[in-house]
Amino acid sequence: MxxxxxxxxxxxxxxxxxxxxxxxxxxxxxxxxxxxxxxxxxxxxxxxxxxxxxxxxxxxxxxxxxxxxxxxxxxxxxxxxxxxxxxxxxxxxxxxxxxxxxxxxxxxxxxxxxxxxxxxxxxxxxxxxxxxITERKIMEEKYSSILENIQEGYFEVDLAGNFTFFNDSVCRVLGYSREELMGINNRQYTKDKESAKKVFQAYSQVYKTGEPLKEFGWHITRKDGARRYIEGSISLLKDSSGKPIGFRGISHDVTERKNSEEALRQSEEKYRSILENIQEAYFEVDLNGNFTFFNDSLCRITGCSREELIGANHRQFSDKENAKKVFLAFNKVYRIGDPTEGFDWLIIRKDGTKRYIESSVSLRKDSGDKPVGFKGVIRDITERKQIERELNHMATHDALTGLPNRLMFSQLLNHAIMSAQRNKKQLAVLFIDLDRFKIINDSLGHEAGDQMLKEIAGRFRHLLRAVDVVGRLGGDEFIILIEEVNELNQVATLAHKILATTLKPAVIMGEECRVTASIGISIYPRDGQDEQSLMKNADIAMYFAKEEGKNNYQFYSDNIQSMANERLSIETNLRRALERNELFLNYQAKLDFKTGAITGVEALLRWNNPYLGSVTPTQLIPVAEETGLIVPIGRWVMKTACAQNVAWQQQGLPPVCMAVNLSLRQLMDDNLLSDIQTALKESGLRPNLLELEITESMVMHNPTRMIPVLTKIKETGVRLAIDDFGTGYSSLAQIKHFPINTLKVDRSFIRNLPQDSENKAITEAVIIMGKNLSLTVVAEGVETKEEENFLRQQVCDEMQGFYFSKPIDPDKFADLLRNHKASPKTH
Known part of the structure; x- marks a missing residue:
């Protein structure tokens, strides 16, 4: 700040x-x-x-x-x-x-x-x-805690070899403070040419091959001038795009071990003394692998006493796989004669626990140069292995759910594709997006959302076979890989189960929460023969599952691809529609039943594109909503409608209330109130001549948040209307809590009145309720004389529909307003 x-x-x-x-x-x-x-x-x-x-x-x-x-x-x-x-x-x-x-x-x-x-x-x-950078700081603290509690040094350098990160063990080994070491180049502590060359070659090899280099050694010169021998492993450090940005590695000071090995060759007495004072375990075995000599560290690592170890065979501490690994290492040393360094294996201690150890082994000979056994040094690297596993897991798994992340899932899918190709099998990719999850996040907070994601992840795991894979791509998106698909019904059955298990309620933070799932499915090899195509096509199919009302699944098809291409074309052209003046408004009149006068008008968005032609609102609005373009478009609609209303009045026409539809994104936008005030101020329109229409489902999306927003809008003098009433989630009792002026009965309930008994009962109830709450009741979608007569009998306040007037351009509406003769019987 x-x-x-x-x-x-x-x-x-x-x-x-x-x-x-x-x-x-x-x-x-x-x-x-x-x-x-x-x-x-x-x-x-x-x-x-x-x-x-x-x-x-x-x-x-x-x-x-x-x-x-x-x-x-x-x-x-x-x-x-x-x-x-x-x-x-x-x-x-x-x-x-x-x-x-x-x-x-x-x-x-x-x-x-x-x-x-x-x-x-x-x-x-x-x-x-x-x-x-809060998440980054939390992750850094977690890494720091892990790294500062290991004995080995952990370091990161840039491509030039300058330190960018390290733990305290590195400072301790080099003899520098953290401040002195940050930014220092490796050449400063590898002063002898041989070690400097060795380090340079190691970095070059890792950079060229991309493969880690495990356990190579070099000399360093401490700040105080002392020389130390270091062993370590190095791997390439990449950024999020996969571009190399440096190197990272784990190192440990093995100077004592090296000195000990040298001393062993000089003096048996000195050699035995040193062995009992080093951290690493030293051992000698005969050619059959039976222990003949060892130090106390080996007892500590194996959990056995000296008496139990002497004469015991190394195979007692290994399973078959690791015993074979040790045998091959010993056999190689025996045949070639050269020592082997840095091979690791798993031992089973006396108490049954398992530990990872790292060994270096050489041939032991008698005075006649005849092989009599082996000798070596081992150290316990269990903690280091654990850290390596944790770091690898963090890189390949979702931190919240523990599921494979996008990187790991892509690798698994590629392997599955190769297997399916060899065996001529099908496989399926299911792209899952949770519906209504945002409501939980917005109303109960991100902690509740995280709990819900973990709950859903557990349910998905429970549904799948051991060979199948479920991963999390991020947010509320999951993805599933099904191998060895024999027929599509097998996949459809699983999709049904996923829908059912997702729909089950979960108690989160004391609240019963529900979500549904939209699932898109692609099949190998029909819908793609590579990982990218299969995931993309499953994603496209998932989008159309949402378009079909959510809580369903869709298989990818050529028809879906065609619709996706059409939608992409709409989105691309819509982004420039405003600046190209392709958007325009039509206006549909509202008629007062009592006076017969035109008292209101609704602004309706239209789009005519030179390439796409006339794009319907049902095509336009969903794309605008999803891309966020609905906010600037909605702002333009409000300003244009307000200005048009004032223009009609300046022509001497009677004032009418202008209705403008709001989207959910607009309602949740922090700048909405400012946009309303700007539209009124710039146009000069009186606030009571602007009415904003929202659907009841928008309010019920998050009533706790939405009702205060609506209250602030109403305080400006602007009118509020509930559009499409009866189709959302609210009950008749809940409507009294909404700060509204008008109820609009949805056109689906007006159709076929009064013949349709259900529509008749619903419409009568809404009109009565509206009257009792002192609300203006508007019937939309009126198309016949019979519908008008029924609504007039029920004392409905206003009507809107093709029966009186279709949506028309501003000039035609001005003519309608100018020539209309108000009469209670006018229609």
């Missing part, structure tokens, strides 16, 4: 301005796509905060503008941030720095921030950009 200069503004407090109005369109576009939170501070107070800044921190524009920019910084970090801001203004430092920030919900997050001095509205200011 950057701070501006210490100059304080004088004069009376002013009303907080909207920071967005002070930025150019280009600046807004850049900031919106920056991917980081942006703010500007002037005289120590916020004058601008971006939408992403608000989203990350939880604070709104109105809560921050004009306030002290230090107020939400963790108290212990404020001085650090203040000093960094001063350096920035003095142009002394622009380096990124970290600090802690207290979010709106009182959670503490870690921030990585960069600041720079700017001129804003003619005055000095500080521009800051920051991102939330």
């Amino acid at each position: 950057a701070i501006a200069d210490k100059t304080k503004s004088a004069g009376k407090p002013k009303k907080k301005p909207s920071s967005r109005n002070n930025l150019s369109v280009l600046a807004k576009a850049i900031i919106a796509n920056a991917g980081v939170g942006i703010y500007i501070v002037q005289h120590g107070k916020f004058v601008y905060v971006s939408e992403l800044y608000q989203k990350i921190t939880g604070y709104t524009d109105s809560e921050l503008i004009g306030t002290d920019s230090l107020i939400n910084i963790y108290p212990e970090d404020r001085e650090k941030v203040r000093n960094q801001a001063i350096k920035c203004l003095k142009r002394e430092s622009f380096e990124p720095y970290e600090y802690r920030f207290v979010k709106r919900n009182y959670e503490i997050m870690y921030i990585l921030e960069t600041v720079a001095p700017i001129i804003y509205q003619g005055k000095r200011a500080t521009l800051g950009s920051f991102m939330d």
